[in-house]
Amino acid sequence: MAEISSGSAQYIYVCTRMRVRRSQLIPREDYLRMLNMSLPEITRFIEDTGYKAEIDELATAFSGIDLVEVALSWNLAKEYQNILNITPGNLMRFTASYLRRWDIQNVLTILRGKAQGTSAGKIREVLIPAGALDRVFLDRLLVEDSPDRIVEALKSTRLYPVLEREFPRAVETGSYARLENELYKGYYERLLAETKGEVKGGRVFRNYVQLEIDIRNIQNLFRLRSQRVTEDVRDMMIPGGSFTVDELQRLALIEGRDEFIDAVKKQVSLPSLLNTLEELRGVRPIREAETGLTRVQLEQMDRMSKRYPISITPILAYLEHKKYEVANLRALARGKEANLPSERIQDYLVM
Incomplete structure (x- = not known):
C-alpha cells in the first residue's frame, strides 16, 4: 500500500508519468548494439532517442565527443528540472533534496578542474x-580565477561550512577525497533528517536513503580493500545506514576476501545483495564490484517503486536510471573516442 495515500490526482499522475518514462529508457540490447558502432554512429543513434533537441541545438557549436558530452549534460539537467516542475507537495520537497547531490558533484568538478588548469x-x-545551484550560479563560479575564490563565492550555500573546514587540507594534501566524503556525509545526514517525525511519505524515502548509504559504504569497503588501506576508515564511512561505523571498521580489518564477504553477508538480508556478494568472491576488478552493487541498488529501487506506486520511489527510480543512461552513453562515447576495445567499454556500463 502506498504510504502517500492522499488520493491526489496529481500524485498519481506524476508517479504514473515516471513509470512511463522509465519504460522508455534505452534497453540493454541497444547498449550492446552501440558497442559495435563508431562514435558518429553512436551520435546519430542518440539523436534518434530522447536527445534529439540537444544534439540539434548544439551541433553548430560542437562536434564529436564534445557534442555528445554537452548534449547529455544539458538533457539530464533539463529532465530533472522538468520533473521538479510537475512534482507536488512532499514529493517535490524530497526530490529537490535528493537532487542536491549534484551541487556537490558540480562544485567538486569545478574545484578539481580549476586546480588542474582545465578551461572553464x-x-x-x-x-x-x-x-539548488543553477547554471547562472555555476557560471559565476567558473569565472573565478582560483579554487580559493570559488570557495569564498559559496559562502551563502549549505556546502560552505564543510568547504571552509576541509578545503585547506585538500589543498595541502593535493587530494579532494576527504572533502568529497565529508560533503556527502552532510548530504545524507540532511536527507535522513527530513524523513524524521510523521512527515507523510518519509518512511519510504528513509528506507531508500538507508539502502543507498549501505550500498555506498560497501562499495567504499571494496575500494579500500583494493587499495590495501589498513588504517582507521570510520571517517570514510557514511553514518545512518544499517551498519554502524564501528561495524564497518571491523569489516575493513578482515584480511581475506572470502572472510570479508562472509562477514558482510551475515549483516544483510536483501536476496539480490546476498547473491551479488557471493558472485564477487575470488579476484575481481574493483569496477566489477562497484557495478554489481549499483545494479543491486537499482533493482531494489524498482521493487520499492512497485510496492509503493504512489510515493517518492517511482520518481527516485527514474532519476537514478536516467542518470545511469547518461553515464552509459558517456562511457560509450569516451571509450570509442579513446579506441578502447568493446569488452573494456562494456565493463563500465550499468545495464
Whole structure:
C-alpha cells in the first residue's frame, strides 16, 4: 500500500508519468548494439532517442565527443528540472533534496578542474545544474580565477561550512577525497533528517536513503580493500545506514576476501545483495564490484517503486536510471573516442 495515500490526482499522475518514462529508457540490447558502432554512429543513434533537441541545438557549436558530452549534460539537467516542475507537495520537497547531490558533484568538478588548469569551457561541458545551484550560479563560479575564490563565492550555500573546514587540507594534501566524503556525509545526514517525525511519505524515502548509504559504504569497503588501506576508515564511512561505523571498521580489518564477504553477508538480508556478494568472491576488478552493487541498488529501487506506486520511489527510480543512461552513453562515447576495445567499454556500463 502506498504510504502517500492522499488520493491526489496529481500524485498519481506524476508517479504514473515516471513509470512511463522509465519504460522508455534505452534497453540493454541497444547498449550492446552501440558497442559495435563508431562514435558518429553512436551520435546519430542518440539523436534518434530522447536527445534529439540537444544534439540539434548544439551541433553548430560542437562536434564529436564534445557534442555528445554537452548534449547529455544539458538533457539530464533539463529532465530533472522538468520533473521538479510537475512534482507536488512532499514529493517535490524530497526530490529537490535528493537532487542536491549534484551541487556537490558540480562544485567538486569545478574545484578539481580549476586546480588542474582545465578551461572553464571544458569544465562547463560536464556540469549538471540539477540541484539548488543553477547554471547562472555555476557560471559565476567558473569565472573565478582560483579554487580559493570559488570557495569564498559559496559562502551563502549549505556546502560552505564543510568547504571552509576541509578545503585547506585538500589543498595541502593535493587530494579532494576527504572533502568529497565529508560533503556527502552532510548530504545524507540532511536527507535522513527530513524523513524524521510523521512527515507523510518519509518512511519510504528513509528506507531508500538507508539502502543507498549501505550500498555506498560497501562499495567504499571494496575500494579500500583494493587499495590495501589498513588504517582507521570510520571517517570514510557514511553514518545512518544499517551498519554502524564501528561495524564497518571491523569489516575493513578482515584480511581475506572470502572472510570479508562472509562477514558482510551475515549483516544483510536483501536476496539480490546476498547473491551479488557471493558472485564477487575470488579476484575481481574493483569496477566489477562497484557495478554489481549499483545494479543491486537499482533493482531494489524498482521493487520499492512497485510496492509503493504512489510515493517518492517511482520518481527516485527514474532519476537514478536516467542518470545511469547518461553515464552509459558517456562511457560509450569516451571509450570509442579513446579506441578502447568493446569488452573494456562494456565493463563500465550499468545495464
